[in-house]
Amino acid sequence: MTEDALTAPSGPGATPLRNPAATTAAPGAGTLLRLLRDGRPRTRSELAAVTGLARSTVTQRVDALLASGLIGPAGEAVSTGGRPPTTFSFRPGARVVLAADLGATHARLALTDMSGTVLAEDRADIDIATGPEPVLDWVVDHGRTLLESVGRHTRDLLGVGVGLPGPVQHSTGRAVNPPIMPGWDHFDVSGYVDSRIARPVLVDNDVNIMAVGEHHVAWPGASHLLFVKVATGIGCGIISEGSVYRGAQGAAGDMGHIYVPSGADRPCRCGNTGCLEAVASGHALAEALTAQGVPATGARDVVELSRNGSVPALRALRQAGRDIGEVLAASVNMFNPSVIVIGGALAQAGDHLLAGVREIIYQRSLPLATENLSIVSSKAGESAGVIGAAVMVIEHCLSPEHVETLVMGG
Incomplete structure (x- = not known):
């Protein structure tokens, strides 16, 4: 994941991610940390051999990383004569990350270590339309509670990652x-959170972080992946060459507002008509079922109805899958992904949605593009967003150019 694909803190009181003065104290310590993050302990001599650096330089950098707590001794290597050399390894628990996945009607919060392993979680039903201050205050206040629950302090935070349910520049x-976030337009999320918690804050679209989380958990070897979230709205996170692809203005993947034939003149909340979201989202399915005499108020009700064997709900899900497949078939021909993951609230309804997606993609996409294509349900499930938000922070803050701040106690 590249640095320019992530968002640095901004606004009054923002904590800089890079301290230029730190580079003179332990230049290049981040390069050694990147090597050690693969989990394999190494000696100073091995690090010197891999990097081509002088032994004295490696010793200086290792000592700086040891002092920061980011690495620690990991036992002794096999001796080739004389005293066995000490090996060193990355310590994922040296810092923690606070990750928030904010949806239209829910918020999920998690505390992870620096490997992305979830240590504690919290969630609540919220209304994103209540505005940024109350929602972000919930994130900060409950984040502090999570820290206390595992015996950690804000000084242990590597950073905070936030996913928002809307377009993010x-x-x-x-x-x-x-469209569903009144009061959030151009609001300084990172600056506001940083002013309350004084740590680096990174922000992205919720579907992008879900794509990152799914990639991290289940498909780390997949260079090209599409993650489709089907819930109150519909969106797509794109992993290209192993990194999130956002487009020129961060609007890539907004597939919910692509026209589909079955949408006809149905109005969409974006102001257009015939959008995919207007016919296949959880809100649209709930409205359609209610009109058929099967009361439903949102995606959760649709899922519950399907689990209870409601034929109208199952039919609606299968058709929603076909509608989504119409858009994805074009994406398969254009982007040629190796994996398409279907996630979000409606994906929890079972295989009917997925079956509809597969039906149309295999019918309309080119054989070469689908020959080795996997179309699957999310394996990370509801944790995809918080894990992705955490990984976003980890990859940014532990990049070689930013490790110097941590080495200096930033």
């Missing part, structure tokens, strides 16, 4: 004209 981390 990746260069600023601010939502831009989000």
Whole structure:
């Protein structure tokens, strides 16, 4: 994941991710940390051999990383004569990450270590339309509670990652004209959170972080992956060459507002008609079922009805899958992914949604593009977003150019 694909803190009181003065104290310590993050302990001599650096330089950098707590002794290597050399390894528990996945009607919060392993979680039903301050105050307040629950302090935080349910301009981390988020347009999320918790804050679209989380958990070897979230809205996170692809303004993957024939003149909340989201989202299915005499108020009700064997709900899910497949078939021909993951609230309803997606993709996409294509349900499930938000922070803050801040106690 590249640095320019992530959002640095901004706004009054923001904590800089890079301290230029730190580079003179332990230049290049981040390069050694990157090597040690693969989990294999190494000696100073091995690190010197891999990097081509002088033994004295490696010793200086290792000592700086040891002092920061980011690495620690990991036993002794086999002796080739004389005293066995000490090996060193990465310590994922040296810092923790606070990750927030904010949806239209829910918030999920997690505390992870620096490997992305979840240490503690919390969730609540919220209304994103209540505005940024109350929602972000919930994130900070409950984040502090999670820290206390595992015996950690804000000084142990590597950073905070936040996913928002709307378009996010990746260069600023601010939502831009989000249709379901009144009051959030261009609000300084990173600056607001940083002013309360004084740690680096990174912000992205919720589907992008879900794609990162799914990639991290289940498909680390997949260079090209699409993650489709089907819930109150519909969106797609794109992994290309192993990194999130956001497009020129961060709007890539907004597939919910692509026209589909079955949408006809049905109005969408974006102001257009015939959008995929207007016919296949949880909100759209709930409205359609209610009109048929099967009361439903949202995606959760649709899932519950399907689990109870409601024929209208199962039919609606299968058709929603076909509608989503119409859009994805074009994406398969254009992007040629190796994996398509279907996640979000409606994906919990079983195989009917997935079956509809597969039906249309295999019918309409080119054989070469689908020959080795996997179309699957999310393996990370509801944790995909918080894990992705945590990984976003970890990859940014532990990049070689930013490790110097941690070495200096930043």
